[in-house]
Amino acid sequence: MNRSKSLGVALASVLLGGAVLAAGGYALASASPHQSALSCVPSQSAANTCSLHFSTFPDALAGEHGSNGGPHPDWVSYSNDNMVVPANTTVNVTIDQYDSGGALNNAFFDQVMGTVDGTATIDGQTVTHVDPTQIGHTFTLRGIPGSGTNLFVSVPLPADNNSGTPVTIGAGQYAKPVVVKFTFKTGSAGVYEWNCEYPCGGSRQGQFGEAMSTFGYMSGTLTVK
Amino acid sequence: MTNETNKKSLKSFFILWAVLTVFGIVVSLTVFSHYMPKSMSDNQHLTILTVVIFSVAAAPVAAGVYAASYYALRHWTYRGETPPPAAEAVRENNVLTTTWVLTSLVLTVFLLIWGLGALAVDNSSTGKNPLVVDVTGQQWVWSFAYPGTHVQSNELYLPEGREVIFHIEAKDVTHGFWIAQMGVQVDANVGTVTEMHTTPNKLGTFDIRCTQFCGLNHAFMVTQGHVVTPTQFNNWLAAQPQRS
Numbered sequence: 001m002n003r004s005k006s007l008g009v010a011l012a013s014v015l016l017g018g019a020v021l022a023a024g025g026y027a028l029a030s031a032s033p034h035q036s037a038l039s040c041v042p043s044q045s046a047a048n049t050c051s052l053h054f055s056t057f058p059d060a061l062a063g064e065h066g067s068n069g070g071p072h073p074d075w076v077s078y079s080n081d082n083m084v085v086p087a088n089t090t091v092n093v094t095i096d097q098y099d100s101g102g103a104l105n106n107a108f109f110d111q112v113m114g115t116v117d118g119t120a121t122i123d124g125q126t127v128t129h130v131d132p133t134q135i136g137h138t139f140t141l142r143g144i145p146g147s148g149t150n151l152f153v154s155v156p157l158p159a160d161n162n163s164g165t166p167v168t169i170g171a172g173q174y175a176k177p178v179v180v181k182f183t184f185k186t187g188s189a190g191v192y193e194w195n196c197e198y199p200c201g202g203s204r205q206g207q208f209g210e211a212m213s214t215f216g217y218m219s220g221t222l223t224v225k
Numbered sequence: 226m227t228n229e230t231n232k233k234s235l236k237s238f239f240i241l242w243a244v245l246t247v248f249g250i251v252v253s254l255t256v257f258s259h260y261m262p263k264s265m266s267d268n269q270h271l272t273i274l275t276v277v278i279f280s281v282a283a284a285p286v287a288a289g290v291y292a293a294s295y296y297a298l299r300h301w302t303y304r305g306e307t308p309p310p311a312a313e314a315v316r317e318n319n320v321l322t323t324t325w326v327l328t329s330l331v332l333t334v335f336l337l338i339w340g341l342g343a344l345a346v347d348n349s350s351t352g353k354n355p356l357v358v359d360v361t362g363q364q365w366v367w368s369f370a371y372p373g374t375h376v377q378s379n380e381l382y383l384p385e386g387r388e389v390i391f392h393i394e395a396k397d398v399t400h401g402f403w404i405a406q407m408g409v410q411v412d413a414n415v416g417t418v419t420e421m422h423t424t425p426n427k428l429g430t431f432d433i434r435c436t437q438f439c440g441l442n443h444a445f446m447v448t449q450g451h452v453v454t455p456t457q458f459n460n461w462l463a464a465q466p467q468r469s
Contacts, residue, residue: 105363105397108370111377144445154379193365195365197363197364199397206396206415208364208397208440212441213364
């Protein structure tokens, strides 16, 4: 084989390898179970204010995973994973929490952090922190220092110990939820990550596996634009 | 190859070795320290110094390898069908092997002594009123508690000039606690508290990152730290919300 032919074969091998990697990456990205983004609803009465309303469930039957709950119907889930909010805006958040719970493994997350006034309301009662042994999930949002606003919001969602006539949402039936409300302010545009900090992801990885380690269940993005 | 040609070749080898050595030393003294995180503690100063000194010590060795490779490729390549007989084996050259072994020994012992000394200095305590900070890694947030106070925070505040003792652990999987600007890097393990010492000596802001791939949002396990004056630090502690 002459020299130019060898170089040609080497170059073709590199290009082929790159194409295989790119195709694999594209296929993996396409297969990620990201849901359609939940957009912040502008307030009719207040300027630069909007509202987000979503839920947490003890399974995947009521969110956007399909009528049969998708590939993991028994995994805990948020109803939405990707959210879009405007920059420099006051965001009023309401979360209907339908899941039971237990003790946090890190009491740091029983505090309400990063909200306006450092408070949230739980079924109408204003709190700065909750009982760390009765947590359903947390909504913990953060940015990367030096990229956009250094945002950090963490709100505990108490366990839902309500009983009574269940309501049907999607393919699931749930008791009356705990309603958590809080307000935070967005800064500059950027993509921020959020996830739950209550160990609700099965038995692996310190209970941070399964739903906690798969896109579309207990984590997502908040796009500020 | 005649003796005259051999001497010329060896001369060109030594010239190339000297030039590459000087180049390696200049790069070690300028480029490496320029691209390392700026120092905000004695630990990081020692880390930068160690990298520079080890690089300078390695420069003549690396230069020797490159020069010898060039020498071999330049003078020992034969394209004909009947190669010349093999040259004298290096192991028969007592001067060369003795120099090689002694140089390697001196360099290795130097690196060992420097490394052990740097390790001892790096994690030593002054014992003068240290500030203890409990560091907890959990997918995918760092949190910091200040024992003896009510304060817990997702950002790290440290007073300038006061020794800090980090008590580091993880709640779920292994994380890596890294403050590049302070030369602090250690694994955060589940069920084990690891202790690290440092003394911030420069006001400013720094990043804290996780250096162990710890799951889905590992790349987002970054938070910010601040070195402030002792007065600012006390004010910050007092301003943190009380748990009622």
